[in-house]
Amino acid sequence: MKPMRMHHVGIVMPTEEDARDIMKMFGLEEDHVGYVDCYQTDVIFTKAGAHESPIEFIIPKGTSVLKDFNGGKGGIAHICFEVDDAEGVSRELESKGCKMLESPCRQAGIARRDGSDAHELKINFLRPKYAHGLLFEFVQRVKEAV
Secondary structure: OOEEEEEEEEEEEOHHHHHHHHHHOOOEEEEEEEHHHHEEEEEEEEOOOOOOOOEEEEEEOOOOOOOOOOHOEEEEEEEEEEEHHHHHHHEEEEOOOOOOOOOOOOEEEEEEEOOOOOEEEEEEEEEEHHHHOEEEEEEEEEEOOO
């Protein structure tokens, strides 16, 4: 498998106010906010510095599968790596006996709150059972925000 660049760390928060409190506490700046329809979540991405990856704060909405994450208290959800070919990484891991969360990879658009286009991504997750209890996401950029 090719070396991968860390894209972000995903943290589920019960409310946007909770996420903003953490951002204020640690002096984190907002890069962009949006909504991920396929998982029914609002997201806030922080700005990344020269040698760091952003944080994705994930706020479940409605009947999101993440609503009851960690008993509804939220917590660290996943570590995400950026890849050139999400389907290829999925196939490679499956060839090693691992199972992925999605089949095929999901197309995920992050719609910005202001209505402007955002990133279009192809994503998949390695089931935690195959990674010592950790959830890893693999993201492929399909279309950049304009």
